[in-house]
Amino acid sequence: MSNPQTLEEEVYDMSGARLALTLCVTKAREGSEADLDALESMFQQLGFESTVKRDPTAQQFLEELEKFQQAIDAREDFVSCAFVVLMGHGLEGRLKGEDEKMVKLEDLFQVLNNKNCWALRAKPKVYIVQACRGEQRDPGEPVGGDNLVMISKITTETIPTYTDTLHVYSTVEGHIAYRHKEEGSYFIQTLVDVFMNRRESILELLTEVTRRMAEAELVQEGKPRKVNPEIQSTLRKRLYLQQN
Template identity: 80%
Template sequence: MSSPQPLEEETYDMSGARVALTLCVTKAREGSEADLVALERMFQQLGFESTIKRDPTAQQFQEEVEKFQQAIDARKDFISCAFVVLMAHGLEGYLEGEDEQMVELENLFKVLNNKNCQALRAKPKVYIVQACRGEKKDPGQTVGGDNIEMITKDSLQTIPTYTDTLHIYSTVEGYISYRHDKDGSYFIQTLVDVFINRKGPILELLTEVTRRMAEAELVQEGEERKVNPEIQSTLRKQLYLQ
């Protein structure tokens, strides 16, 4: 028995343009190009107008997001949603630019909020952050006797300022984010695979991404490690990409 279709007012209108900006530091981040290739394939398949900027400095991270916002607000056509992908070395709350200076994530996030980007007001804004958030390493915990599979490879008059935003971090606060020097990051590769090959509301897709990552055994410096993404949502409606 198929599940009932959500009501129109319960889903975001995705009939307009979809725009994406990817800012990626490739310097000393082997495997980054594999992630960029995967993301470009995903955005193309999902009908996004996608722009990639490689090796931004800390200041350029800020400038490129602000230029993205200005270009969106200058458009005359209807914008459905925006994705911003941020990939770099990092610490909790910060990304490291190509110049080894730090930029605050919150300063990047607020550029597109409901106050600062009129064209995206009440529209979904999705941030994907592939970066470490600390130095902790998770060896994982044993649960019962389960065998873990080994895997190597808007009609509102007013709305709050910070609604309609989805932050997807590659790891939880305080922990390292892993990246293979040839195959790219397990997070980006898994997210792309799920977003391309599965249909459903985005939060449901992200649950599948989390499940797959939780089952994977990542090996770093000869030690098995665990890693899982963290999702923070203020979406008011269901967001369907397919």
């Protein structure tokens, strides 16, 4: 029989403040406002304090995230988790600001890690990246599959610098991301629908997002295309977003 305390330790405590920051380049990205509207509805339903910054330059991507980190560390109440949504044109490992200059995703990711953000130490930090990661297009294959990476439980008294983080990319390495000029990006719209209407842990939710995207067929320039998100997790516990 399972020990109740053990089960409690395997789930992140979501009783505190939930914070979200969305940095979105709307310039030359038709449909991005539809994504912002969908995300606003999702964060509201899930009980997040949400901040949106439109059209950041490359430098402002970093500056706004650093302000977010400083505000989190300055809070006196308990913080449960943070979501950061990054949307813009991009290449592998980089995002393009409104000024057409590039910022490294790794520089953005490290701002909230266990070393640099005390209030989020051992707390879940979720990055959602809606951007191209290259120019490749996936026509699809007759047979496919998926992998689920299991995260081992940490039992030591210290914690690694890069745990408790989830990176969710709209597409796999080297490939483009698709965005409808009126309806928004298929990735963000699917993610919001799943997150708002299902109650499983976040990795289970993302598996459902991947399933739906993998089953769909997009048409670009008259040719059928396939696309699926990529999920990189160092979460140590199950993360549930729906409020009781």
